[in-house]
Structures are given as structure tokens and as C-alpha cells.
Amino acid sequence: MNIDKNLSTLKYTPDTVSHLTPNPNDCKICKNRPCVNACPAGVYEWIESEGRLLVKYENCLECGACRILCEKKSLKWEYPKGTKGVMFKRG
Amino acid sequence: MAAESENKTNVIIVGGGPAGLSAATVLARAGFEPIVIERGTFSGSKNVFGGAIYSESVKELFPDFELTAPLERNNIEHKFAILGEDDSTVISYRKKPQNSVSYSVMRGKFDRWMAEQAQKEGAILVEETVVRELITENNKVIGVRTELEDYYANIVILADGVNSLLAKQIGLRKDIEPKDAAVSVKEVLKLDKQLINERFLLNDDEGCIYELFGGSMLGKLGLGFIYTNKDSISIGLGITLDELNGTGIKPYELLEKIKEHPTIAPLIEGGEVIEYSAHLIPEGGYKKIPQLYDNGVMVVGDAAMLVNNMHWEGTNLAMLSGKIAAETAIIALTKKDFSKKFLSKYKKNLEKTFIMKDLYAYRNLMDIMHDKRKIFMDIYFKKINAFFEMFTSVNGVPKRELYRKYIWEFIKDRGFFGIISDGFAVLKLLWSVLVK
Ligand SMILES: Cc1cc2nc3c(=O)[nH]c(=O)nc-3n(C[C@H](O)[C@H](O)[C@H](O)COP(=O)(O)OP(=O)(O)OC[C@H]3O[C@@H](n4cnc5c(N)ncnc54)[C@H](O)[C@@H]3O)c2cc1C
Ligand code: SF4
Numbered sequence A: 001m002n003i004d005k006n007l008s009t010l011k012y013t014p015d016t017v018s019h020l021t022p023n024p025n026d027c028k029i030c031k032n033r034p035c036v037n038a039c040p041a042g043v044y045e046w047i048e049s050e051g052r053l054l055v056k057y058e059n060c061l062e063c064g065a066c067r068i069l070c071e072k073k074s075l076k077w078e079y080p081k082g083t084k085g086v087m088f089k090r091g
Numbered sequence B: 001m002a003a004e005s006e007n008k009t010n011v012i013i014v015g016g017g018p019a020g021l022s023a024a025t026v027l028a029r030a031g032f033e034p035i036v037i038e039r040g041t042f043s044g045s046k047n048v049f050g051g052a053i054y055s056e057s058v059k060e061l062f063p064d065f066e067l068t069a070p071l072e073r074n075n076i077e078h079k080f081a082i083l084g085e086d087d088s089t090v091i092s093y094r095k096k097p098q099n100s101v102s103y104s105v106m107r108g109k110f111d112r113w114m115a116e117q118a119q120k121e122g123a124i125l126v127e128e129t130v131v132r133e134l135i136t137e138n139n140k141v142i143g144v145r146t147e148l149e150d151y152y153a154n155i156v157i158l159a160d161g162v163n164s165l166l167a168k169q170i171g172l173r174k175d176i177e178p179k180d181a182a183v184s185v186k187e188v189l190k191l192d193k194q195l196i197n198e199r200f201l202l203n204d205d206e207g208c209i210y211e212l213f214g215g216s217m218l219g220k221l222g223l224g225f226i227y228t229n230k231d232s233i234s235i236g237l238g239i240t241l242d243e244l245n246g247t248g249i250k251p252y253e254l255l256e257k258i259k260e261h262p263t264i265a266p267l268i269e270g271g272e273v274i275e276y277s278a279h280l281i282p283e284g285g286y287k288k289i290p291q292l293y294d295n296g297v298m299v300v301g302d303a304a305m306l307v308n309n310m311h312w313e314g315t316n317l318a319m320l321s322g323k324i325a326a327e328t329a330i331i332a333l334t335k336k337d338f339s340k341k342f343l344s345k346y347k348k349n350l351e352k353t354f355i356m357k358d359l360y361a362y363r364n365l366m367d368i369m370h371d372k373r374k375i376f377m378d379i380y381f382k383k384i385n386a387f388f389e390m391f392t393s394v395n396g397v398p399k400r401e402l403y404r405k406y407i408w409e410f411i412k413d414r415g416f417f418g419i420i421s422d423g424f425a426v427l428k429l430l431w432s433v434l435v436k
């Protein structure tokens, strides 16, 4: 499935700062990186060459799956500000 | 930061979903002007479900809801489809009830409608505002901290949904474990009304629900669904989070695959995706219900894990728990007693309802399914389909031979002791549902 195409059906008001803050040191040594494949919006991507987790927080659907699954329990997860984030017209 | 006395009210409700808005309506009708704080631009704008709302539970709060609520279709048929790799067995129950059992709705419209009703009754809705933490003093919740302001109240009702960061903050519950929540993905597909009617054998305002077992989720703890709306179809699935850890499976790929199943594809053919969404579903059940009250605070709806997964029931439990919490709050406000001891009445009254009784009856369901998913949700689903494949075959082989072959293969694939152990698991489950 083309996840980007699906995400393009949504109205987003992105913030300028991320509401998702992983701990870079933990991500480096994380075994499964469950956030990467569990996220229904493909927000996380492991960049091997740079040894870091890319977080496309603007695409977040605010479900909370990554927070619960974080292997190191170190992902700082907050709701975006009241005026920001995703909007479901139907849901 | 405003002084406590300036910004103090009777009741603050965090979360404008079905649970919070039901609580707000009941309190407003009793003249208490509750404040509902909702993080979305409007109620419903952050919410996702299958889904159908249950008429009886909505009626309890809004007897005439059918006149004004944004309803899609009145469900008259409920189908259970067991999907194999490329075949399926579908059981279907159809009846146009005298009084509607459930309606498909869109939460973006329905929650908003509920919010309007609560406001008409006198509730105050503060939107686009996130409650960041609860304010406590001497072991008592005395208010909420938002991005902009602090608000104080005699009672705070937590209706902040499955993630309930607030219940966690004050220690009413531990963090959710991956096996106790499912992530769901959903698409709304635009489809001509007439086509929907033809494909699902419906008249204009009639609806059909599909529950999907197996398919892309064979062997996994997951369930899919289809709901018909006026001129669109909602299709989605929920998969328990621990199925996604270290497996490389992506939730939207499971959805894509189930959409391609030969039983499903013709139903949705030509449907254009007009909205994609995702949400968590609490799956912990009875054993994971948090502490439901403390000094100055009560927890309702998904925040309290009140969902019956087996039946896709959540909004009705949310509405009723919200109502009971509000009724408890009303007496507490009259007696000016907001103590933990007094608010324990909320739990006592909840225990008298179907909510706690149902969740208790199903308390072992998820554990058993979790242990046996590779068997029940793979081998057995395939065997059901294999049975009907055998039963409907016309191939010159004598029937007795066919039956014997089927039984032999069943025993071979599952093992004699395996079958006995499965039988015990089912009996244990039935016993806990039916007896004690
Ligand atoms: C895929 C799926 C299918 C489902 N299908 C059905 C179905 O067919 N029928 C059914 O009855 N149930 C169904 N459910 C369950 C149902 O959706 C929930 O049980 C129900 O929505 C719970 O209502 P609630 O008010 O407790 O929580 P929610 O509906 O989640 O409402 C919580 C509200 O609180 C707000 N909020 C959260 N945190 C904060 C904060 N810190 N500050 C301010 N606001 C906040 C949110 O924006 C939201 O509006 C389904 C669920 C899912 C995910
Ligand atoms: S699971 Fe947690 S620690 Fe691991 S990569 Fe993801 S955010 Fe980092």
C-alpha cells in the first residue's frame, strides 16, 4: 500500500516542534525497533548510515502504538498542542 | 496562572468523546454546568472507530436521537466471515428489527452532534485544549493543567480515552502492555449508494456489518470489520500490538491484503479511499481495569479499559460509565463529599450493570485467545473452510471416505492431545462465561 497516498487524505496542522521524542542512545542499541513497523503512519525510519531514528512527526495519527511498544520505554510521547496535529473528518 | 478561586468549578471532564459527553449531559441536566476539555478542534476530530453506535444506549441519554443525530445506516444484517487463504465461510444473521439495534456513524459527525446536545443542556465545551497534567494536593485531585491555564474543580472525570496519560500520572493504572491493546487501521471508501445497496442487498437506509476473521491475520490476534455508510464503506482491522513487535508486519499491509481477499475485493471494488485513520483499542478487559476512583477523581470509558472486544462494544460502555460517574458526582456535590470513600459508589453502581458483568464473564477470553491464537485463529479457521470445501465437493469420491479423510487430517494437523487441550480451553472459557 502506498501509505503516503493514504495520509494525503487527511488534514494536518503540523507544529514546528515534534511531540515525539525518542532517546537517540536507546534507539541505537534497540533490538527490534518496533516503533518502525508498528506505526500505522510510517512515522519512524531507521537510518542505518547515520545511526539515528528519523521521526516524521508531521504524519502522526496520534494513536499511541509507538509509546506502548517502545522497547526501551524511553520514547517521550505527548499529544500535539490543541490546535495542531491530525484532524479526522469522518473517523 | 489564575488563582484557584477564580477558575474553580464543580466538575471538569477531560475528553469530549462518548464517555465525557454523556457525563457532561447528565451533569448539565442537573444544573451543574460541567466544563468539558477536548484536545481536538471539535469533538470527534481525533476519534476513530468501526463502527456502529448502539441505539439503546444512545436512547438512554437522548430519547429522540434518531430525529437529529447524523446516522448513516440502520444495521439489519450481521455477517461473520471466516477467511482462509483464498476461500471463506460466512455466517449471516439478518432481520429488520422493530426498533433499531445499531446505526453506523462517523465519529467526526456523531461526537460533534453529542457535544452540541451537551452544550444545549448547559455544558461548557473548551476545544483545542490539551490537559497536560492533573493538579493534586494532599493526595487529592483538585484540578487540571492545560497549556494555557489551570482550572480547578471539586471533581475531575477522566474520559481521555485509551491512552489516558492522566490516569497513569496519578497512579490509577500502570502503563498498558503491548498484549493489552490493539492498533487499528481503517479506510473509508467512497462508493455509490446504489452499488452499496446492490452488493450488500440493502435498501437505502439499511446497513450491514461484516466481522472478518483470519485472512491476512490467520494465526494472529486480530479482527477485521466492514460497515456500510450512506455512500461509503468503512473497512479496517485491529491487531494486538505484540503481534507487531519484531515481526516486520505493518498494520496497513494487513489491511491492504485483506482488501484483496477474493471474498472482500468484489464488495469494495472501485471504492476510492477518502479517509485513512488509526486508533488504539483497549484489550485488557476485566483484569486490566484500573483503579476507577480516588479523592476527587473518577475514570470512565476507554480510559478505564471498558471495552468488550468480543462484540465490538465500546461506545455503549463509555456512555453508561460516563452517566453513572455523573450521577455519583451529582450526589457528591449535593453532600459536598468528594472523598475516595464517597466516590467508591461509582464502582459499586458500575458493578450492578452489564458493563462489569460482561467484562467479568469474558475475563479469560483474551488470555485464552492469546495462548491459542496460532491454533484457533489459524488451524481451526482453515479447518472450518476445509469442512465446507469437502461438504460441497462433488467429485465421485464416496462421502464416507471424504468424512474420514477430513477427520484424519484434522487429527494429523492438530494432534490428538492438542485437540483435547483445545477442548478444555473452550470448556474453561464457556464455564467462565456461563457459570462463574
Ligand atoms: C477500530 C475501532 C473500532 C471500534 N468499533 C466500535 C463499534 O463498532 N462500536 C462501539 O460501540 N465501539 C467501537 N469501538 C470502541 C469505541 O470507539 C470506544 O470504546 C469509545 O470511543 C470510547 O469512548 P471514550 O469517550 O471513552 O473515549 P474516546 O472516544 O477515545 O474519547 C476520548 C476523548 O478525549 C480527548 N482527549 C484525550 N486526552 C485528552 C487530554 N489530555 N486533554 C483533552 N482532551 C483529551 C480525545 O481527543 C477524545 O475526544 C471501536 C474502537 C476502535 C479503535
Ligand atoms: S522502540 Fe523506542 S528505543 Fe527502540 S527505536 Fe523505537 S523509539 Fe527508539
Ligand code: SF4
Binding pocket: A020, A038, A039, A040, A041, A042, A043, A044, A059, A060, A061, A062, A063, A064, A065, A066, A067, B278
Ligand atoms: S502515535 Fe501512532 S501514528 Fe503517531 S508515531 Fe506513534 S505509532 Fe505512529
